[in-house]
Each structure stands twice: as structure tokens, then as C-alpha cells.
Amino acid sequence: MNSQSEEDYLKAIYHLEMDYDSISTNSVADYLNMKPSSVTDMLKKLADKKYINYQKYKGSSLTKKGKLIALSIIRKHRLWETFLVDKLGFGWDQVHLIAEQLEHIKSEELIENLDDFLGNPKYDPHGDPIPNKEGKIEKMNQKLLVELKIQQEGIITGVKKGTASLLSYLDKEKIKLGDSIKVIEVLEFDGTFIVEINNRKLTFSEKICQNLLLETYD
Amino acid sequence: MNSQSEEDYLKAIYHLEMDYDSISTNSVADYLNMKPSSVTDMLKKLADKKYINYQKYKGSSLTKKGKLIALSIIRKHRLWETFLVDKLGFGWDQVHLIAEQLEHIKSEELIENLDDFLGNPKYDPHGDPIPNKEGKIEKMNQKLLVELKIQQEGIITGVKKGTASLLSYLDKEKIKLGDSIKVIEVLEFDGTFIVEINNRKLTFSEKICQNLLLETYD
DNA sequence: ATTTATTTTTAGACAAGTCTAAAAATAATA
DNA sequence: TATTATTTTTAGACTTGTCTAAAAATAAAT
Numbered sequence: 001m002n003s004q005s006e007e008d009y010l011k012a013i014y015h016l017e018m019d020y021d022s023i024s025t026n027s028v029a030d031y032l033n034m035k036p037s038s039v040t041d042m043l044k045k046l047a048d049k050k051y052i053n054y055q056k057y058k059g060s061s062l063t064k065k066g067k068l069i070a071l072s073i074i075r076k077h078r079l080w081e082t083f084l085v086d087k088l089g090f091g092w093d094q095v096h097l098i099a100e101q102l103e104h105i106k107s108e109e110l111i112e113n114l115d116d117f118l119g120n121p122k123y124d125p126h127g128d129p130i131p132n133k134e135g136k137i138e139k140m141n142q143k144l145l146v147e148l149k150i151q152q153e154g155i156i157t158g159v160k161k162g163t164a165s166l167l168s169y170l171d172k173e174k175i176k177l178g179d180s181i182k183v184i185e186v187l188e189f190d191g192t193f194i195v196e197i198n199n200r201k202l203t204f205s206e207k208i209c210q211n212l213l214l215e216t217y218d
Numbered sequence: 219m220n221s222q223s224e225e226d227y228l229k230a231i232y233h234l235e236m237d238y239d240s241i242s243t244n245s246v247a248d249y250l251n252m253k254p255s256s257v258t259d260m261l262k263k264l265a266d267k268k269y270i271n272y273q274k275y276k277g278s279s280l281t282k283k284g285k286l287i288a289l290s291i292i293r294k295h296r297l298w299e300t301f302l303v304d305k306l307g308f309g310w311d312q313v314h315l316i317a318e319q320l321e322h323i324k325s326e327e328l329i330e331n332l333d334d335f336l337g338n339p340k341y342d343p344h345g346d347p348i349p350n351k352e353g354k355i356e357k358m359n360q361k362l363l364v365e366l367k368i369q370q371e372g373i374i375t376g377v378k379k380g381t382a383s384l385l386s387y388l389d390k391e392k393i394k395l396g397d398s399i400k401v402i403e404v405l406e407f408d409g410t411f412i413v414e415i416n417n418r419k420l421t422f423s424e425k426i427c428q429n430l431l432l433e434t435y436d
Numbered sequence: 437a438t439t440t441a442t443t444t445t446t447a448g449a450c451a452a453g454t455c456t457a458a459a460a461a462t463a464a465t466a
Numbered sequence: 467t468a469t470t471a472t473t474t475t476t477a478g479a480c481t482t483g484t485c486t487a488a489a490a491a492t493a494a495a496t
Contacts, residue, residue: 003452003453005452005453005454024473024474025473025474025475026472026473026474034453034454034455035454035455035456036473036474036475037454037455037456037457037474037475037476037477038453038454038455039474040474040475040476041452041453041454041475042453042454045452056461056474056475057460057461057462057473057474057475084328084331087335088328088331088332088335089331089335090327090331094327097325098323098325098328101323101324101325102320102323105316105319105320106319107315107316107319109308109312110302110306110316113302113306113307113308114306117305117306117307221482221483223482223483223484242443242444243443243444243445244442244443244444252483252484252485253484253485253486254443254444254445255444255445255446255447255484255485255486255487256483256484256485257444258444258445258446259445259483259484260483260484263482263483274444274445274491275443275444275445275490275491275492
């Protein structure tokens, strides 16, 4: 049985591996708001358990075993977030901290029953894919709307940092994270995008398109 | 913020206070499967926090503050048990260990939303009353069926220790914990009880009545 | 009312997970 | 490449919650 702390580290390394090739001790420390010396200790422990490949001064990477554990925690996190939003009426921006706690509850059966209860969702309220029981997760590509070609589709997953005002605009337009978006036309003159969301045609300025994050499957 | 351990101790003392007048260090140790020396340490800590009245060698009792915390944990425990049984399809005998974990999740809003989602239940799947947000809990009297008078009612809450076979009998008769039971008639000859459960008349031998636990409101 | 048994507390140790401060290794720069 | 800066590790300390073993207090019994 793994401790909550161990699980947090494995999850952190998993997320960091999405964005960077080699995972430094300091990057883990930053991610978890911990001191590098504490991280070194835990990395050794995780290496002893064969959850990571760790070489002094050289960085770390998850082993197959460690990756499976990380994915099972992410699965739990995303299923609980789905529960909190779909069933308990939380907003998608309120659920992270609660799910951080719930993801550590130990019970295989609990999470499989929860999965069924939620209708075996494929994506969580933020539009992120939910790994299956075996640790399989859909590969997604993070893109900006402005990068999409005509007729291409994606799922809205967020906005770039520092553009909270865009969020409230989307909210006003009744556009939620997880909504599907398709490019219909791009005006050459000013880069305006004409897109379709929820069967509605909408016009987005180039600036909006440069700040709207999507995930695509290609 | 209280630790999981502190919450476990407070809950233990609360439960022990239901059954005994004065709470000894050893009884807490037995209840929690811990060594008395460990309990002494924690009792001091809880006393420092004004959660219990503790006097060396004299025993402990919850303060008002401590009792409120214990009741809030019990509220969470029983709401989660209700969720597990009503929504996720667990049996009432499978949920205790999972609820022991869930009860420590920290979020006021979570538990109030869960309460609403479940339809503000008054009793958990074992028939125990759920304290409200303010820590009010319905007072119940634990009785054996054999102690009830004619026309008196109660809720089935369990069986005496060592009578698991009675449980399977009840199960076969489609009688569940939480079902309401009413005494219709008692045969003087052999102490047989004729009772009504779920609008069905049933006959219980005196032995059954001596082992069936109820809660009554009188 | 002594002695014996039981309960409770104290004292000291240990594991997990964190920290600070200093040393060692690696990377960057002049 | 020698020096400086940065990163990472080591060493030692602290906290929480547990344990064992021994001492002290209380309760039971002869």
C-alpha cells in the first residue's frame, strides 16, 4: 500500500513528464511546493520500490509500475471531479482541492462503482480524458484554437494564463469547458474565426483564438 | 484543522459515552486497537485543545466542542454510507471501511451538497440517525425486540453478537436493517411474537426476539 | 490493612515525511 | 579551462503518532 505522499509524487512526475523530457529534482519540488532535499529523500524511496528510475544528479522517470499507479490516481481524481460537478452541482473551478483528497481513498470497488454510476464518462469536467481501469488513457494534443484548420475539431480545455476575462466572456456566451468546437471559416482579412459550438455559429476574434486552449485527436 | 487521528479518537470517545458513564484510557485503546500509552498521549493533546475533559487516572469525557466535532464526523460517515448504498449499490455490510476513509475528507460544502443530493436522509443504511449540520441527533433507545410491548414500534438495527445465522434468516425473509417493525401480538404460551414488517405479518420465536436489536423513539 | 493485581502514565525509541544548512556535483561563464 | 553559479545531495533536526518497557497510581482481594 502506498502512502498519500508517495501517490502525490508519482502523480507530479507523471504530469511533469507530459511537458518535459527529463524530470529534475527541483522541478518536482516546485510542482509540489516542497524543498529539494525532501524530494531527494522521496525519490530514493520511490526508486527502491521500483516506481521510478532515479540516478543521482541525473533526474528521474516513471517505470511502467509507477506510471500505472500515477494513472490510477489520475483516474480517481477525474472520476471524483466528474461526480462533484455532475451530481453535486459544483462548478468545474471548485472541485480540484476536494478531488485531491478523494483521489487517495483506497477501494478498487468504490471507484469502479462510481465509474458505472457516472455512466463511464470518457472526459472529466475540464475536458481531460479519464484513464480506464487498466491505465489506458487517450492521447490528446494541446493546441490553441488559432492553430486549427478549417473543419478541424477540438474540445475546449481552458484559456492561457492571465486571461480570466476571456473566461467570463465564454461563460456569458454559455460556453463551458468540455464543449466541442469546430472551425467553419477563417476570414483572411483580420484572422477572425467562425466556429460552431453546440450547434451555434459564433465569431471569435484572432486574439480570442490565440488564448483559447483546445485538445484535439489527430 | 484536526488530524485524522484526532477525529478518530473523538469519535471513539463519543461512541463509548453512549454505552458507558466514564471513559477509561484502556477502553479507548481497545476500541481503536491501540496501546494505552499511545492513548494517554493523545488524550493529553485533545485536552490541550479543549476537546475533552481529561484527568490523570480518572478518565475522560467530551467537552461541548469535542462533541460537536465527533458529531460532524459521524454525520459525514453516515451520509457517505448512505451514498455508497443508495447510489453506488454497495451492501450495508460492505460500506463501513470505505466510509471510515471518506469521513475525514475536509469540505463543509461537499458534505452539504452530498446531503442535498441524497435527499437529506434522516437515517443511514444501518438505521442510525444522521446528525444535522448543527450536530443535533435524534435520541434513540437501543432495545431488544423481546422488550417491546404490544403495538410498540422500532427500527431493526442489528442482531446480537454471534448470531450471524439470524442475519441470513432475515435476509431470506427479505428483511433489511432499517426496516420498521411493530408488535401485533405476543403468545403467552411460548413467547412467540407476531409482528408486522413491510405490511407483512410474521411470526418470530422468543429466541429470535432475544437477539434482534431495535431502536425505538419514546 | 497489607499484599497483589490491574490500570494508567512516563520515559525513551522509532518511522514517515518534512525542514535548514552545508557539502558535493554539475552547469554556465568569463 | 578556471572560476562562479546553480542544482542536487547529505547530514542532522523536528513533528506526529505510534510502540515497548518500566514506574506509579489505583483497585481488588486476602
